[in-house]
Amino acid sequence: MIPTTDICDANEDKIAAGTLRVVAPIFKSWGKSTQFMGQAHTLKVFEDNSLVRSALEKDGRGKVLVVDGGGSTRCALVGGNLGLLADKNNWAGIVVYGCVRDTLELNSCQVGIRALAAHPMKSQKRGVGHENIDVALDFTVVRPGDWVYVDEDGVLISDTNLI
């Protein structure tokens, strides 16, 4: 993958126009893939990971699951079992505006994972949330189908494929 630094340097016009967006540097990294890219499949949930599981149960076709968890640091939205599911079903990565758990298990998964922090508690499972809508990672908008580029230097969201 082209480094996020190079993508930024080559696309200053798009950053100025807002069609390429740089997410604030708020994430920690888990999973073996420290670099990943793909189109966004979006979820908006709050302290309930039912939709995260149902999305990861489907074929990811190389996409990145973008989970807007509202920034909650009160429970985890992804754990070891969901990491294994992501590997099995061809997801390139998972970006969570919220927390994860079972981080030792997540680190043995191939999928790339970014989240705010580790948290030991599981979430509720009431089936509440929205799929395939515009979401936010902190102050950065992510629309379904946007291109997501992630590496050791950051997380980029683009309206178009830049690679």
Ligand SMILES: O=C([O-])CC(=O)C(=O)O
């Ligand atoms: O099911 C959950 O809430 C998340 C979890 O712990 C796992 O994926 O193993």
